[in-house]
Amino acid sequence: MPPSAELPGFLHTVAPILDRWGYLAIGGIIVVESFGVPAPGQTIMAAASVYAGYGRMNIWAVAAICFVTAVIGDNIGYWIGLRGGRKIVNRWGKYILVTPARLAKAEQFFARRGNRIIVIARFIDGLRQLNGVIAGITRMPWKTFLLYNAIGAALWVGFWCTLAYQLGANLGPIMGRIHQYQWPVIGVLVLAVTTYVILHVRHIRRRRARTAAEIRQAEEQAGQPGPTEAKEQTQA
Structure with a gap:
């Protein structure tokens, strides 16, 4: 020791x-x-x-x-x-x-x-x-x-x-070197984290937009009468 x-x-x-x-x-x-x-x-x-x-x-x-x-x-x-x-x-x-x-x-x-x-x-x-x-x-x-x-x-x-x-x-x-270059390294880390967060948020927004569009489309289709219902409504 x-x-x-x-x-x-x-x-x-x-x-x-x-x-x-x-x-x-x-x-x-x-x-x-x-x-x-x-x-x-x-x-x-x-x-x-x-x-x-x-x-x-x-x-x-x-x-x-x-x-x-x-x-x-x-x-x-x-x-x-x-x-x-x-x-x-x-x-x-x-x-x-x-x-x-x-x-x-x-x-x-x-x-x-x-x-x-x-x-x-x-x-x-x-x-x-x-x-x-x-x-x-x-x-x-x-x-x-x-x-x-x-x-x-x-x-x-x-x-x-x-x-x-x-x-x-x-x-x-080694610690001396790390302290010497800490700000460039931190800048790179912050940039990497920021880029990841931005891309992740964009992905979530796009996924939510697709889900909302699919829901609207399903609701529109559910609101339209089918072929049998349309024929009955015409005869009436």
């Missing part, structure tokens, strides 16, 4: 916390990050997964804790946004580096992308911390938020835990 000093790059910064508090540190940091507090949630998850790769932690426990606490934290953020909303953020946000300008920018991005942004929000710095708060402020239905948020958390945890667990000490340079 390697000492914490051998953790790659910036992952080494969370090693003392992880060494002392273990799984509790993972859950606590991810919870607070998920409702808006700037904290190294993604970093400590990656570091814990590297530890798991060397046998110092259990990867399944790491992944489960990360997923559950991410969902819990986002739902706390949703409640904050729903109950206090912008007033709380404007008054207290400066103490956790959430300025009104940063919130407004995140809201605009959120409004343009709709519900689907919840799925990929965890991969975007800034939105990862604020997506629950913004969903609450915009009064997104809680069940809708919970579903999309759980999907996003599962993808986020699955991606980083698997990557860090498998790559270990090589993760630092």
